[in-house]
Amino acid sequence: MSGRAFATYDVVVVGAGPAGAMAAHALASHGVRVLLVDKAIMPRSKVCGGGLVWRGRRLLADGPGDPAVVVRSECHRAELTLGDRQLVFRAERKQPIVSMVMRSEFDAWLVDRAEQAGAEVRMGTPVERVGFERHHVLLASGADRIRTSFVIAADGASGIMARSAGFPPIRRLAAALECAWPASKQEYARFDGAARFDFGWPARGYGWVFPKGDHLGIGVGLFGGGSARVALKRVLTAYARWLGLGRPDDLVVHGYVIPLSPRDGGFVRHRVLLAGDAAGLADPLSAEGITAAMESGRLAARALVDGGADAACVARIYAAQLQHELLPDLAAARRLASLFYASTYMRRWLMNRYGARLTDRVTDIFMGEARYRDYASRFWARMTDVMPEAKSR
Numbered sequence: 001m002s003g004r005a006f007a008t009y010d011v012v013v014v015g016a017g018p019a020g021a022m023a024a025h026a027l028a029s030h031g032v033r034v035l036l037v038d039k040a041i042m043p044r045s046k047v048c049g050g051g052l053v054w055r056g057r058r059l060l061a062d063g064p065g066d067p068a069v070v071v072r073s074e075c076h077r078a079e080l081t082l083g084d085r086q087l088v089f090r091a092e093r094k095q096p097i098v099s100m101v102m103r104s105e106f107d108a109w110l111v112d113r114a115e116q117a118g119a120e121v122r123m124g125t126p127v128e129r130v131g132f133e134r135h136h137v138l139l140a141s142g143a144d145r146i147r148t149s150f151v152i153a154a155d156g157a158s159g160i161m162a163r164s165a166g167f168p169p170i171r172r173l174a175a176a177l178e179c180a181w182p183a184s185k186q187e188y189a190r191f192d193g194a195a196r197f198d199f200g201w202p203a204r205g206y207g208w209v210f211p212k213g214d215h216l217g218i219g220v221g222l223f224g225g226g227s228a229r230v231a232l233k234r235v236l237t238a239y240a241r242w243l244g245l246g247r248p249d250d251l252v253v254h255g256y257v258i259p260l261s262p263r264d265g266g267f268v269r270h271r272v273l274l275a276g277d278a279a280g281l282a283d284p285l286s287a288e289g290i291t292a293a294m295e296s297g298r299l300a301a302r303a304l305v306d307g308g309a310d311a312a313c314v315a316r317i318y319a320a321q322l323q324h325e326l327l328p329d330l331a332a333a334r335r336l337a338s339l340f341y342a343s344t345y346m347r348r349w350l351m352n353r354y355g356a357r358l359t360d361r362v363t364d365i366f367m368g369e370a371r372y373r374d375y376a377s378r379f380w381a382r383m384t385d386v387m388p389e390a391k392s393r
Contacts, residue, residue, distance in 0.1 A: 021114045024301075031118075056291035100195075127140070127141055273318055296326065300318060
């Protein structure tokens with residue numbers, strides 16, 4: 001890259017979602033010269049279920065501001081059903097299990113928080129070209145040229161940074177569709193106060209209803225193969241009808257993908273650290289990704305602060321932190337998801353036998369009171385006693 005002079009930073013964070021904004025805030029709080037860039041201008045529309053679980057909300061306690069200002073509604077109750085309503089399980093907690101947000105508002109709040117901590121923020125700045133030197137990464141956006149010691153790639157599962165650094169593609173992507181349903185007062189009241197998950201819509205996934213104050217966030221997610229986008233449009237319409245909701249004429253449906261497996265080959269290459277969806281860190285069972293995004297952004301920042309300019313040291317620290325904080329839980333959740341989504345029969349068998357317990361345990365995980373790894377060995381010990389084929393999963 002030649003031409004204009006380079007602006008120089010210690011770290012550039014690419015992508016201003018929860019992972020990137022969290023990383024930029026943490027770095028700036030430690031006096032690191034950090035630039036946060038995003039191709040969009042805040043506030044920008046972001047397709048996402050918008051459920052901030054309590055565990056994720058707690059990660060924001062150590063910084064300025066209160067996320068309550070962007071919370072549309074709080075759900076102290078979680079409801080889980082199988083498709084025909086014959087099995088219904090509920091959990092309730094004193095603190096909100098899920099705080100409902102609009103990602104346009106939540107992400108803008110996180111970016112403002114990072115800027116207040118001292119991060120430089122440039123929105124409407126897409127990274128178009130990437131180059132690598134021994135001790136630097138070079139970025140180009142239009143006429144702008146940027147040189148940085150490290151990059152945190154928080155630009156999503158298909159972002160430019162992971163491709164440019166030579167990371168392999170994410171192996172498992174879940175397809176989802178969602179819409180903002182303009183519910184009447186009577187319709188909204190039926191779902192108010194609860195985060196609802198209806199398994200079996202579609203067969204290898206679930207539908208959800210998230211009350212958002214002025215509308216219902218309704219969506220469906222598919223955790224298997226097939227022509228997902230075409231199938232999910234039909235499933236979403238049928239799901240809304242099953243919920244007792246009529247279809248508005250002007251309903252707008254949005255599609256997106258959720259990465260359900262970490263990238264192979266590590267999370268650091270050529271001074272680029274992957275975080276959030278770029279790393280493939282969403283929960284394989286629930287597909288909740290905001291918490292892991294924020295946590296991985298915070299861990300990437302910590303690795304850079306602790307590792308200094310030593311790229312090998314930074315890579316070792318980040319790998320160790322991910323292994324300690326996130327990866328064992330994702331592995332345990334992935335194993336459970338492989339059984340849970342294997343077939344309708346398998347899921348019904350599991351929920352008939354363990355439904356109330358599973359609902360309560362997953363709620364504990366959402367609350368940050370437990371982790372998947374805490375329950376994995378005991379669950380699989382019980383499973384192999386009653387179902388020997390579970391040993392192979």
